[in-house]
Amino acid sequence: MLTNFLNLWILARLAQATAATVLCLGGMALGLRLLRRWQPGRFSEQQLALERQTELVASVMQVALILEVLGLGLSVLVADHLAGGIRGAMCAFGVLASTRAGFAGLLVSLLTAVVCGLWMILHRFDLHLETPVLTHRKFAWLLPVGALALADLALTVAFVWQLDFKVIASCCSVWVDAAEVNNSPVVQVLRPLPAGLVGLVAASTATVAAAAVARRPTRLLAGVACIASALAPVLVLPAILGVVAPHALGTPTHFCPFCLFHRPGGGIGWPLFGGMLWGSVAGMGLGVVELNRAAAGDEEAVRAFEMTLGRWSVWGWLCALGSGVFPVARYWLFSGGVSVFGKV
Amino acid sequence: MNVDNVMVRAVRLTKRYAAGRAEKVALREVSLAIPAGQFWVITGPSGSGKTTLLGLLAGMIAPTSGEAHLAGRPITHLRDHHRALVRRRLVGMVFQEFALVSGMSLEENLFLPWVPQGGAGRAERARARALLERFGLAEFAPTPVERLSAGERQRGALIRALVADAPILMLDEPTAALDSENVRTLLALLLALRDEGRTILATTHDRRLAEDPRVDGVLRLVDGVLEP
Numbered sequence: 001m002l003t004n005f006l007n008l009w010i011l012a013r014l015a016q017a018t019a020a021t022v023l024c025l026g027g028m029a030l031g032l033r034l035l036r037r038w039q040p041g042r043f044s045e046q047q048l049a050l051e052r053q054t055e056l057v058a059s060v061m062q063v064a065l066i067l068e069v070l071g072l073g074l075s076v077l078v079a080d081h082l083a084g085g086i087r088g089a090m091c092a093f094g095v096l097a098s099t100r101a102g103f104a105g106l107l108v109s110l111l112t113a114v115v116c117g118l119w120m121i122l123h124r125f126d127l128h129l130e131t132p133v134l135t136h137r138k139f140a141w142l143l144p145v146g147a148l149a150l151a152d153l154a155l156t157v158a159f160v161w162q163l164d165f166k167v168i169a170s171c172c173s174v175w176v177d178a179a180e181v182n183n184s185p186v187v188q189v190l191r192p193l194p195a196g197l198v199g200l201v202a203a204s205t206a207t208v209a210a211a212a213v214a215r216r217p218t219r220l221l222a223g224v225a226c227i228a229s230a231l232a233p234v235l236v237l238p239a240i241l242g243v244v245a246p247h248a249l250g251t252p253t254h255f256c257p258f259c260l261f262h263r264p265g266g267g268i269g270w271p272l273f274g275g276m277l278w279g280s281v282a283g284m285g286l287g288v289v290e291l292n293r294a295a296a297g298d299e300e301a302v303r304a305f306e307m308t309l310g311r312w313s314v315w316g317w318l319c320a321l322g323s324g325v326f327p328v329a330r331y332w333l334f335s336g337g338v339s340v341f342g343k344v
Numbered sequence: 345m346n347v348d349n350v351m352v353r354a355v356r357l358t359k360r361y362a363a364g365r366a367e368k369v370a371l372r373e374v375s376l377a378i379p380a381g382q383f384w385v386i387t388g389p390s391g392s393g394k395t396t397l398l399g400l401l402a403g404m405i406a407p408t409s410g411e412a413h414l415a416g417r418p419i420t421h422l423r424d425h426h427r428a429l430v431r432r433r434l435v436g437m438v439f440q441e442f443a444l445v446s447g448m449s450l451e452e453n454l455f456l457p458w459v460p461q462g463g464a465g466r467a468e469r470a471r472a473r474a475l476l477e478r479f480g481l482a483e484f485a486p487t488p489v490e491r492l493s494a495g496e497r498q499r500g501a502l503i504r505a506l507v508a509d510a511p512i513l514m515l516d517e518p519t520a521a522l523d524s525e526n527v528r529t530l531l532a533l534l535l536a537l538r539d540e541g542r543t544i545l546a547t548t549h550d551r552r553l554a555e556d557p558r559v560d561g562v563l564r565l566v567d568g569v570l571e572p
Contacts, residue, residue, distance in 0.1 A: 043355070043420055045409035051421070052406065130426040 023064030028146035031139035065116035072113040090171040092258040098169040099162035105155035121285035172256035199239020206232040207317040214310030222286040229283020248327035272323035279316025351543040352378040357410035383538040388565035394547035436505030438515040495526035515546040
């Protein structure tokens with residue numbers, strides 16, 4: 001509905017998505033030109049001008065892609081803020097669930113943020129090298145990034161268009177209650193002890209692997225850290241829903257991840273999911289570097305950059321681990337060794 | 345000429361500047377090769393592109409097209425940061441107006457190139473002391489540069505270019521502010537440095553330098569084109 005487009009929060013999200021998409025499309029256009037005209041090793045006027053142009057455009061693209069990553073956070077923030085205007089919606093979950101494009105849009109925003117993060121890692125790695133040997137690849141990868149940015153904008157517009165402030169939405173607990181009543185497999189996955197253990201092991205493995213790369217990078221360790229960082233978010237999510245959320249929100253059946261962004265959840269959703277995204281993308285970035293190792297042809301630069309990425313990944317995962325463990329530990333401490341699910 | 349022995353090489357270097365809506369060609373397809381351990385001079389009238397050529401060869405300016413090589417290594421495709429590192433290692437530069445910072449002592453000026461790296465190390469300090477002694481400026485080390493004569497400032501700038509022990513020395517109009525006595529002193533110093541194995545390239549329109557028989561080669565640049 002057209003009036004939806006006048007909401008300030010919605011306007012902010014649309015402005016961010018539009019700005020990022022326009023910049024990405026500009027980068028895509030140069031990427032297409034570059035793919036046709038790039039002549040590595042040549043010293044022609046066209047090649048040297050193209051090299052200078054790519055440096056400039058890549059710097060602008062960095063801003064665009066940071067905007068895209070921030071767009072993910074803004075999506076959650078906007079949906080959360082709009083919850084106050086839709087009856088029945090207690091958090092972003094209700095708002096997103098009230099439209100067909102809501103969760104699809106969030107998923108695409110997440111995918112865009114991850115791909116943008118990986119592109120920025122490729123860009124930073126390219127800048128580490130003496131000559132622009134990865135520039136051609138870097139700009140080729142801008143094509144899917146631009147397509148994702150466009151999809152993100154389209155789904156954001158669809159979400160806003162489908163938003164109906166007169167509808168009575170379901171809150172997150174309705175979904176959980178329904179799952180409980182039907183004994184859904186989702187609830188089985190969220191059994192606290194196994195989910196918590198799997199999540200803790202997955203996050204710890206990703207952290208340790210990244211720390212090992214930060215200390216002494218090898219191809220094997222970088223590969224392990226990359227796989228661990230890619231798998232960990234999937235394995236950690238049940239732990240967040242099944243263990244962290246109930247402890248943070250003080251209710252054994254409150255599994256909603258979106259409520260973790262609220263004050264009752266201590267706002268731990270931001271460092272928790274932010275840290276996970278950071279740690280995971282940096283860890284997966286090790287795979288990006290490994291895939292480009294041969295093309296880079298500079299072992300010292302690869303080594304130095306992998307050590308930096310390893311450190312970034314460690315900090316991200318430590319932030320996520322700390323944010324996840326904190327509410328559980330706090331609950332135990334204040335309740336005298338009792339979890340939110342009862343005495344263990 | 346044996347390419348392995350070439351220290352400074354240009355292949356069809358061209359530089360065009362935008363001058364308003366028009367375009368000015370500062371250099372047009374300049375190719376040259378300076379062998380290691382030789383002293384070459386680039387002459388030409390004012391505005392002929394001498395300083396631009398020196399800047400391109402030193403990697404301080406990006407060419408519009410063409411390539412520059414230092415010690416056999418192409419520098420045109422290098423990223424700014426890496427080109428700066430290569431330049432710092434291979435080239436000592438003496439600028440036309442000396443580029444010494446007023447209000448700072450000569451010694452402080454000598455170590456300015458190391459500020460981005462957190463300051464000069466022990467080796468650079470020892471080398472600077474030795475060069476100050478050799479060039480007769482030891483007593484002026486703590487003196488603010490604005491109190492030095494033109495000849496002393498010229499030698500100070502030369503020491504700064506040599507502290508890094510770079511194998512290539514490039515000088516832009518080194519005699520512009522010097523009297524005949526100082527020109528002779530400077531020439532003697534440059535020839536001594538050449539004899540020690542340094543490759544020296546200087547731009548000048550000073551005939552005293554260009555026509556000295558001890559200079560190994562002279563290139564003449566007119567309107568951005570090297571004369572045959």
